Amino acid sequence: MSEIPVISGDAVFAAIDPRTAIASVRQAFERHARGDWQMPAKVYLDSQPHGDFRAMPALGDGLALLKWVTSFPGNSAKGLPVVRGEVLLSDAETGEELAVIECSSVTSLRTGAAAAVSAEVLAAEGARSVGIIGCGVNGAWAARCLAAAGYGPGVCADVRAEVAERLAAELDWRTGDRAEAAAQDVVVTVTPGDEPVILASDLRDGQHIAVLGADAHGKREVELDAIERCRLFCDEWEQASAGGELANGVEAGVVKREDVTQIGDVLGGGAGRERDDEITLFDSTGLAIQDLAICRAVYERWKSGELDAPVVTL
Amino acid sequence: MSEIPVISGDAVFAAIDPRTAIASVRQAFERHARGDWQMPAKVYLDSQPHGDFRAMPALGDGLALLKWVTSFPGNSAKGLPVVRGEVLLSDAETGEELAVIECSSVTSLRTGAAAAVSAEVLAAEGARSVGIIGCGVNGAWAARCLAAAGYGPGVCADVRAEVAERLAAELDWRTGDRAEAAAQDVVVTVTPGDEPVILASDLRDGQHIAVLGADAHGKREVELDAIERCRLFCDEWEQASAGGELANGVEAGVVKREDVTQIGDVLGGGAGRERDDEITLFDSTGLAIQDLAICRAVYERWKSGELDAPVVTL
Numbered sequence: 168m169s170e171i172p173v174i175s176g177d178a179v180f181a182a183i184d185p186r187t188a189i190a191s192v193r194q195a196f197e198r199h200a201r202g203d204w205q206m207p208a209k210v211y212l213d214s215q216p217h218g219d220f221r222a223m224p225a226l227g228d229g230l231a232l233l234k235w236v237t238s239f240p241g242n243s244a245k246g247l248p249v250v251r252g253e254v255l256l257s258d259a260e261t262g263e264e265l266a267v268i269e270c271s272s273v274t275s276l277r278t279g280a281a282a283a284v285s286a287e288v289l290a291a292e293g294a295r296s297v298g299i300i301g302c303g304v305n306g307a308w309a310a311r312c313l314a315a316a317g318y319g320p321g322v323c324a325d326v327r328a329e330v331a332e333r334l335a336a337e338l339d340w341r342t343g344d345r346a347e348a349a350a351q352d353v354v355v356t357v358t359p360g361d362e363p364v365i366l367a368s369d370l371r372d373g374q375h376i377a378v379l380g381a382d383a384h385g386k387r388e389v390e391l392d393a394i395e396r397c398r399l400f401c402d403e404w405e406q407a408s409a410g411g412e413l414a415n416g417v418e419a420g421v422v423k424r425e426d427v428t429q430i431g432d433v434l435g436g437g438a439g440r441e442r443d444d445e446i447t448l449f450d451s452t453g454l455a456i457q458d459l460a461i462c463r464a465v466y467e468r469w470k471s472g473e474l475d476a477p478v479v480t481l
Numbered sequence: 482m483s484e485i486p487v488i489s490g491d492a493v494f495a496a497i498d499p500r501t502a503i504a505s506v507r508q509a510f511e512r513h514a515r516g517d518w519q520m521p522a523k524v525y526l527d528s529q530p531h532g533d534f535r536a537m538p539a540l541g542d543g544l545a546l547l548k549w550v551t552s553f554p555g556n557s558a559k560g561l562p563v564v565r566g567e568v569l570l571s572d573a574e575t576g577e578e579l580a581v582i583e584c585s586s587v588t589s590l591r592t593g594a595a596a597a598v599s600a601e602v603l604a605a606e607g608a609r610s611v612g613i614i615g616c617g618v619n620g621a622w623a624a625r626c627l628a629a630a631g632y633g634p635g636v637c638a639d640v641r642a643e644v645a646e647r648l649a650a651e652l653d654w655r656t657g658d659r660a661e662a663a664a665q666d667v668v669v670t671v672t673p674g675d676e677p678v679i680l681a682s683d684l685r686d687g688q689h690i691a692v693l694g695a696d697a698h699g700k701r702e703v704e705l706d707a708i709e710r711c712r713l714f715c716d717e718w719e720q721a722s723a724g725g726e727l728a729n730g731v732e733a734g735v736v737k738r739e740d741v742t743q744i745g746d747v748l749g750g751g752a753g754r755e756r757d758d759e760i761t762l763f764d765s766t767g768l769a770i771q772d773l774a775i776c777r778a779v780y781e782r783w784k785s786g787e788l789d790a791p792v793v794t795l
Binding site for chain 2: 247
């Protein structure tokens, strides 16, 4: 019998600030690129017509993680969360259960942090202004993480005006339309991916674009003509080329493996942005190693007594 | 925020008796064969040299399940459980988290119940005596489920004498050596799979053999010559031919798809045992749909107030 903490989303957000999330996710990309952290492909469990569940395993630093998470696009309209579920953390040497952690909080922190890491690594020298297209939960955390990394002020755009206004007010940024947001130095897209929100005509020299919304086959946030104008990066080629934004370019034959650099390889000393005026595009599909990095930090906070959680007997 | 029960192994065992487990697992095989319940392939996360973690999803009856479970063979020698982890249960329509359930209790019940279902479906008319080879946790539950289904008395064999004695005493059966156990009407093997425990020379006309221990590539409990003498059944061909006992026969070229019937197809009216004197062999690799059947019963007991569990906020 194990006694393990069950850590709520509120407890996760209280324990992990954006700077901690950014440092954790940066380390996850580095360690995965070096081969220290392992991550088999995620499994999808279809639950049509509602969406799918995903089981995402990862291993590193003596911990094994399984994220069980929904992507139920229609839930928004019902007032239910699109992303929900739990993370299970185990000891990689003994198999012992260590913690159950609420999953949407972890997902938001690691997704937002990935946008900030990509800007730190790939945005042009002097890039500061931010455009957020799609200001839902994950868009808001991308904005918070970019602000914590020193970017801003920004333009918040969302088809739901009140959602954009709330985020703009929180960060002392402003609202704007899609085209205004798309004209900023660092642009983040976090939409459902039903139609392109970055057009070729939006692009400006030197921009950095972080594409976070397209996390499954068929989703699309960027026009193909726009993708062709960018230097391309991703979190992981396997996942991005199969179900991320880049999958659309791969299918159309305009994106090949050798055109795309994984961000961990840039952090390890590989080529990143090469000219101030080129446009960099980072396709973030969301990796279990990012979840592992956040959950390791959460679990360490709990062990050191900085985080309160009920303890249950299995 | 969801409020969900965390259900311990003790609570699972208190709520689900062997008869309930058998009826549940039988239904799982039937519903999966009919296509009502879905189950993508499980994912393995290597954690060498200790073993591996497995993420096993399943969907059915409005529920989505993920089992996160270890197979750490070396843990026995350290006094630690080989099989441990959690099951997560979610609502398949809303994605809502419903429960966290201790996993080794679920695994034992569904593994033991599969042995009993296979005997009910495949053993010869009048078969009664039982041999258990390997009397660890899952071997003991196979014995309990067979006893609940009316089989016995039995012979308990284990290289650890005290383990066999404890099980024999519990069920008022007797202990014996491997060959004695292998000579009974219904034989169950639940060993680590390092070497064959059923030899061709052990076989007697009309026996039913349930092979439960070989649940990963390279494990083996039955001599190839013995497999060739049996009419073959399994829980699922994909899993059994890739990592179960039958995988050894497939690799050796002596077992082909058309030689093997899935037990769900027998329950659906397909051909099972055809003669009293033939020997039936059931390769049980363990399916997530079996876990789903047990966990659905557990969750229903909790909802109806028959099971106590602490409730936590995610």
